[in-house]
Amino acid sequence: MRSEASIEASCCAYARRRGCLPIKLQAGVTGEPDRGFVLPGHVLWLVEFKRRGATLRPRQKQRHHELETLGIHVTVLDDREHFVVLLDMLLEAT
16 A cells, blocks of 8 residues: 555656646645646646545544535545546646
């Protein structure tokens, strides 16, 4: 099973190859999504990485809900393949 860190690193490398800029969000702040990805066209995609089968902690659920009420969606991913498909779709749409 791949760790959260290895999934995140692999996804960040893929995003860079596709011309996107991964940014670390407020490291050390409980509940914040793991990464933001800046895509062409001024698009910011927020992603929470999890190891396969893991769930959000209560503070993460709360923070994601707060962001959702502001109209900001956080995508929760636990595998690289899903990330690749979604990023490719977002890039085609921009």
